Amino acid sequence: MAEFDHDSGGMPSNGSVETTTAATVFIKIKSIPRVAYARDLRLKEGDIILANDGKLLGQDINEFGELCDQAKDSEQALLLTICRGDVVFDLLVAERLGVELDICDIESSSAAASLFSKHHVGPKDHYCNYEALRDIHRHVVLYDTKYSSVATIAPPIWLMQHRAWEPLVAVSAAYATAFAVHWAVFIITSLLIAVYFHRIQFRLIRNYSLFTEHYFWHVCAARNTAEAQIICRHLDPKCIFDYSHVGPPATSTVEPEPTQQSS
Secondary structure, three states: OOOOOOOOOOEEOHHHHOOOOOOOOOEEEEEOOOOOHHHHOOOOOOOEEEEEOOEEOOOOHHHHHHHHHHHHHHOOOEEEEEEEOOEEEEEEEOOOOOOEEEEOOHHHHHHHHHHHOOOEEOOHHHOEEEEEEEOOOOEEEEEEOOOOHHHHHOHHHHHHHOOOHHHHHHHHHHHHHHHHHOHHHHHHHHHHHHHHHHHHOHHHHHHHHHHOOOEEEEEEEEOOHHHHHHHHHHHOOOOEEOOOOOOOOOOOOOOOOOOOOOO
């Protein structure tokens, strides 16, 4: 499990400030409908919801629902801390998850509380959600979902940053064709492309990753790419990245490759 808080402004989670005991009981996801916000966030049945903004939530399901409603009304996402197995990670949630919740048993709650006591949460405004798409060879495409002005001002540079080569060729061809027709057509084309990239941003990278046979795997909140890679590596010790901040995966164990349906 990772301890991420390297900022001096970061704060330890309540597990480090408050005494978590075996009597601490949390809520967990019991079931997820086919259409639900939780599916968009790649949450799973059995995930335990530990805290909001570093503060323990406990077992009040109604209170959690009200917090989600407040987040939607105020347009201020919750920074939830989730426990999945032995891994604790954060996630920005903007509305109700649309799932059936249940009370976690004392044993699982105690184990999750122990993991939470070692987890650190920084200021919420330092976080953004990262989406990870993985192929059958465990290669992971990881990108943040926050707005980037570079995508609007200079789409080709933004595409190069994300190594989206086919869209880059298409956009470059559109620029070249428009310029060959007339300079006014080139300006109009540039403006239309800028507006398009302003509106879609990370969705273009997601769709391009699907085109390259990378499948939606995980979503987490982190302060930078390195932290997001750490979380992914804990969830899948064999996953690999381009420009990795966590090094190559260990080769001491051999595990089967994930299928396209793996989530």
